[in-house]
Amino acid sequence: MDLQSGDSGIGSPDSQKVPKSAEGKSKKPVENHLNGTPNNVSHKHSGHKHHHKSSSGDKHKDPNRHKHDKHGGDKPREHSSSAEKIKDPNRSSGEKHSSSKHKEHSSKPKDPNKPSKDHSSKPKDGHHSADKHKHGSEGKHKSSGDKHKERHKDGSAKHSSDKHRPDKVRKEGGSSSSKPKSSGEVKVKTEPGVSEKGSSPTKLVIKKEKDGSQPAVKKEPQDSDDDVPLAMRAQGEKRAHESDSDDEPLAARAEKKKIKKEKPSAEAVARKRKAESDDDDDKPIAKPKPKKKKGKEEKATPEKGKKKAKKEEPEVWKWWEEGPREEGVKWKFLEHKGPVFAPAYEPLPDSVEFLYDGKPMKLSEETEEVAGFFGRMLDHDYVTKDAFRKNFFHDWRKVMTPEERKVITNLDKCDFRQMDVYYKQKSEERKAMTKEQKQEIKKQNEATVEEYGFCNIDGHKQRIGNFKIEPPGLFRGRGDHPKMGMHKKRVRPEDVIINCSKDSVYPKAPPGHKWKEVRHDNSVTWLASWSENIQGSIKYVMLNATSRLKGEKDWMKYETARKLHKCVDRIRAQYREEWKSKEMRIRQRAVALYFIDKLALRAGNEKDSDEAADTVGCCSLRVEHINLHREHEGKEFVVEFDFLGKDSIRYHNFVAVEKKVFKNLQLFKENKSDGDDLFDRLNTTILNKHLQDMMEGLTAKVFRTYNASNTLQQQLQLLTNSEDSVAAKILSYNRANRAVAILCNHQRSVPKTFEKSMSNLQAKIDKKKEDIKKSRKEYKGLKADYKHKRDAKTAGMLERKKKQMERLEEQLMKLEVQATDKEENKEIALGTSKLNYLDPRISVAWCKKWEVPVEKIYNKTQRDKFAWALDMADETFEF
DNA sequence: CGTCAAACTTAGGAAATATACG
DNA sequence: CGTATATTTCCTAAGTTTGACG
Numbered sequence: 028m029d030l031q032s033g034d035s036g037i038g039s040p041d042s043q044k045v046p047k048s049a050e051g052k053s054k055k056p057v058e059n060h061l062n063g064t065p066n067n068v069s070h071k072h073s074g075h076k077h078h079h080k081s082s083s084g085d086k087h088k089d090p091n092r093h094k095h096d097k098h099g100g101d102k103p104r105e106h107s108s109s110a111e112k113i114k115d116p117n118r119s120s121g122e123k124h125s126s127s128k129h130k131e132h133s134s135k136p137k138d139p140n141k142p143s144k145d146h147s148s149k150p151k152d153g154h155h156s157a158d159k160h161k162h163g164s165e166g167k168h169k170s171s172g173d174k175h176k177e178r179h180k181d182g183s184a185k186h187s188s189d190k191h192r193p194d195k196v197r198k199e200g201g202s203s204s205s206k207p208k209s210s211g212e213v214k215v216k217t218e219p220g221v222s223e224k225g226s227s228p229t230k231l232v233i234k235k236e237k238d239g240s241q242p243a244v245k246k247e248p249q250d251s252d253d254d255v256p257l258a259m260r261a262q263g264e265k266r267a268h269e270s271d272s273d274d275e276p277l278a279a280r281a282e283k284k285k286i287k288k289e290k291p292s293a294e295a296v297a298r299k300r301k302a303e304s305d306d307d308d309d310k311p312i313a314k315p316k317p318k319k320k321k322g323k324e325e326k327a328t329p330e331k332g333k334k335k336a337k338k339e340e341p342e343v344w345k346w347w348e349e350g351p352r353e354e355g356v357k358w359k360f361l362e363h364k365g366p367v368f369a370p371a372y373e374p375l376p377d378s379v380e381f382l383y384d385g386k387p388m389k390l391s392e393e394t395e396e397v398a399g400f401f402g403r404m405l406d407h408d409y410v411t412k413d414a415f416r417k418n419f420f421h422d423w424r425k426v427m428t429p430e431e432r433k434v435i436t437n438l439d440k441c442d443f444r445q446m447d448v449y450y451k452q453k454s455e456e457r458k459a460m461t462k463e464q465k466q467e468i469k470k471q472n473e474a475t476v477e478e479y480g481f482c483n484i485d486g487h488k489q490r491i492g493n494f495k496i497e498p499p500g501l502f503r504g505r506g507d508h509p510k511m512g513m514h515k516k517r518v519r520p521e522d523v524i525i526n527c528s529k530d531s532v533y534p535k536a537p538p539g540h541k542w543k544e545v546r547h548d549n550s551v552t553w554l555a556s557w558s559e560n561i562q563g564s565i566k567y568v569m570l571n572a573t574s575r576l577k578g579e580k581d582w583m584k585y586e587t588a589r590k591l592h593k594c595v596d597r598i599r600a601q602y603r604e605e606w607k608s609k610e611m612r613i614r615q616r617a618v619a620l621y622f623i624d625k626l627a628l629r630a631g632n633e634k635d636s637d638e639a640a641d642t643v644g645c646c647s648l649r650v651e652h653i654n655l656h657r658e659h660e661g662k663e664f665v666v667e668f669d670f671l672g673k674d675s676i677r678y679h680n681f682v683a684v685e686k687k688v689f690k691n692l693q694l695f696k697e698n699k700s701d702g703d704d705l706f707d708r709l710n711t712t713i714l715n716k717h718l719q720d721m722m723e724g725l726t727a728k729v730f731r732t733y734n735a736s737n738t739l740q741q742q743l744q745l746l747t748n749s750e751d752s753v754a755a756k757i758l759s760y761n762r763a764n765r766a767v768a769i770l771c772n773h774q775r776s777v778p779k780t781f782e783k784s785m786s787n788l789q790a791k792i793d794k795k796k797e798d799i800k801k802s803r804k805e806y807k808g809l810k811a812d813y814k815h816k817r818d819a820k821t822a823g824m825l826e827r828k829k830k831q832m833e834r835l836e837e838q839l840m841k842l843e844v845q846a847t848d849k850e851e852n853k854e855i856a857l858g859t860s861k862l863n864y865l866d867p868r869i870s871v872a873w874c875k876k877w878e879v880p881v882e883k884i885y886n887k888t889q890r891d892k893f894a895w896a897l898d899m900a901d902e903t904f905e906f
Numbered sequence: 907c908g909t910c911a912a913a914c915t916t917a918g919g920a921a922a923t924a925t926a927c928g
Numbered sequence: 929c930g931t932a933t934a935t936t937t938c939c940t941a942a943g944t945t946t947g948a949c950g
Contacts, residue, residue: 556913775919
């Protein structure tokens with residue numbers, strides 16, 4: 028099949044403004060590649076019919092679901108347009124080839140995918156409709172069934188059963204909070220036409236210039252198979268591992284078979300093991316260093332050299348040069364000091380009173396503590412939400428003494444204002460501390476980190492990610508969370524399970540306490556765990572991102588994505604073929620996979636509405652989350668997505684799809700109503716199982732990683748101009764990064780000070796322009812002067828003036844670039860994709876190729892996390 | 907299969923720091 | 929230098945994926 032290009036477009040997401048209240052943020056995502064193909068097809072049909080989800084039934088969730096209101100939180104974000112700017116990032120061209128696709132397999136054509144997209148964005152005006160459904164609003168639907176269960180339970184544990192699915196009903200809306208979110212935004216749809224769009228396939232286009240047009244991306248280089256990671260190769264030299272064939276990247280090796288452990292590693296391990304006991308000196312551990320972070324710069328030579336010279340830092344252990352670990356065994360030796368507990372509660376001074384019904388009332392210590400949690404967030408928005416208040420009050424009463432419980436029966440009669448004032452004052456005091464005091468505290472903290480922040484794992488001293496146990500407080504979930512306001516209890520040593528080597532020095536529980544258990548499970552990476560009382564889930568103390576355990580996994584993640592790169596054409600061809608399948612489950616699976624691939628949607632596990640906010644992902648989309656428009660803004664077969672995804676971030680996007688997909692969606696929606704699952708014959712387990720069959724290690728999220736990294740690589744190629752200054756190149760990088768963030772729908776609320784800081788910047792620009800004007804004038808004057816005098820002194824001045832002018836111009840340009848970047852980034856968060864989806868080797872290679880200092884792209888923490896990539900990638904790296 | 911739990915990754919906002927500003 | 933602003937780090941909620949169980 029070929030697909031041809033199609034177009035697809037992404038619509039821009041809407042973005043448009045939503046009335047704030049309503050929805051949360053929304054932004055506009057983009058789509059990725061692929062395009063559609065024209066074909067028409069009719070598909071057959073088959074089965075359609077009703078679906079019932081059967082099984083579990085649940086599926087029918089309650090209709091009422093909607094309700095979400097966006098996040099309950101406070102702020103909804105919304106955004107608008109922005110997106111527009113970018114048009115389609117992704118996939119750009121590359122695609123064109125559509126035809127190629129077919130083939131199965133992959134050759135690696137680099138571009139696999141993507142096709143066109145483009146989309147234009149929309150409208151300026153925007154506003155599209157969205158509204159429709161609004162999530163927020165209640166409305167809609169029926170409620171039906173409902174059952175609601177009461178949730179209560181205290182949090183403890185989840186209960187079970189009952190909830191089950193059938194009808195769960197989402198709570199009814201009524202209640203509280205819900206306030207209606209403003210009703211949805213109703214936005215009107217915009218009209219078509221609008222704007223731009225580009226048309227071109229792909230490209231992102233960021234507003235202005237660029238755009239390109241070309242298809243771009245070419246990447247031809249493909250490697251042919253060889254894919255040996257370059258990195259590896261390079262490294263290879265130094266390392267000895269020759270033994271194994273090294274061609275394969277470690278990752279690859281590990282991945283596939285487990286491989287034998289090679290000798291090197293074995294011995295290494297052995298070495299470490301013993302080393303540990305005496306401290307590692309052997310390995311590099313970073314010893315404490317005086318300065319602590321900053322100073323170091325590490326790098327260090329690989330060998331352990333003893334560089335005791337000190338000052339420099341120890342070295343950084345290049346774990347990526349070691350042989351693979353035994354599969355399933357996460358460590359051979361693990362020793363640590365245990366987690367740090369939250370500081371004990373400090374009772375309020377007697378001068379701070381709690382008033383009940385206007386009268387002072389002395390509370391017992393625990394009651395006071397919990398009251399304080401509420402009291403210190405008095406000015407926060409959520410204390411006005413019914414669900415929050417209700418959950419809080421319910422849990423608060425549970426910690427009260429019988430007497431208190433008898434008296435305190437109405438939250439509205441409680442006056443926590445003095446507590447609020449007291450805590451605010453304390454925080455002010457903290458801020459006002461002298462430098463010395465702050466230094467002292469800082470020192471204390473560093474000492475704590477030094478003692479508890481590291482562990483010895485297989486002879487290496489590695490940083491722990493979260494060694495502090497979460498302090499008690501009020502649970503604040505994201506979005507319209509049914510449990511917001513519940514009391515998150517204090518974790519005691521008796522709740523904590525310690526995981527460490529049997530032959531290590533066990534951590535000591537705080538005086539007078541004991542651990543819940545000390546176990547020695549080396550098949551997991553956590554050092555300590557406890558179960559929290561809100562959702563009943565387990566929380567873990569794990570290593571920091573710079574550790575080998577985390578780094579190696581991260582590296583493998585990208586290797587898996589690269590592997591997908593090689594066979595994505597085959598997979599795409601297959602799912603397109605399956606759109607015509609006679610079996611409904613196959614068609615649903617194929618359409619869902621198309622969404623995951625093209626739009627980078629998350630898998631979408633089912634979730635219990637009593638336990639969490641109503642958010643969805645691909646497999647859990649419901650009928651009301653999609654609207655079909657046979658024609659929208661000049662495009663045919665447009666699917667409008669409008670739902671709340673992870674963290675209750677709104678995903679609103681108009682996407683032109685191929686006719687077959689459109690027809691299938693109509694089929695899937697037939698005879699269903701809001702609240703019913705769109706893909707009633709599919710769930711993430713089924714999907715992942717299928718993916719696993721197509722490629723080892725393939726799961727739904729690999730598509731996000733793959734499409735994100737691939738988009739970055741393509742966009743960098745498309746947007747980088749060799750003649751640009753470093754600043755301009757960085758802008759290009761940020762735009763490429765932005766295209767990915769839009770694809771993945773990574774939003775952020777507009778910083779509170781955004782407007783102000785934008786106008787400050789503009790003022791600076793204006794001033795700079797003024798300076799330039801002045802400088803130019805002076806230059807001209809000097810020049811005239813020089814014509815007369817022709818003396819050396821004037822010549823010198825002239826020269827200097829000229830230099831000054833140039834300097835100013837350059838500064839101006841930099842400022843303007845900065846302004847552009849800032850504006851385009853207003854409501855888009857680049858950090859998430861940079862940290863979790865973009866293969867760092869792509870960025871490193873780009874930096875090397877264009878001579879952009881990597882520090883401009885990655886800060887210290889990021890460089891530490893991606894040390895493996897910095898070390899192994901050269902400018903020829905190709906994802 | 908469907909469920910449940912475990913283990914780990916991904917995510918945005920808040921708090922803490924660093925840096926720029928005046 | 930003190931303050932305003934920008935950037936980084938912290939924090940922990942919310943996802944994904946897998947395996948055990950019945």
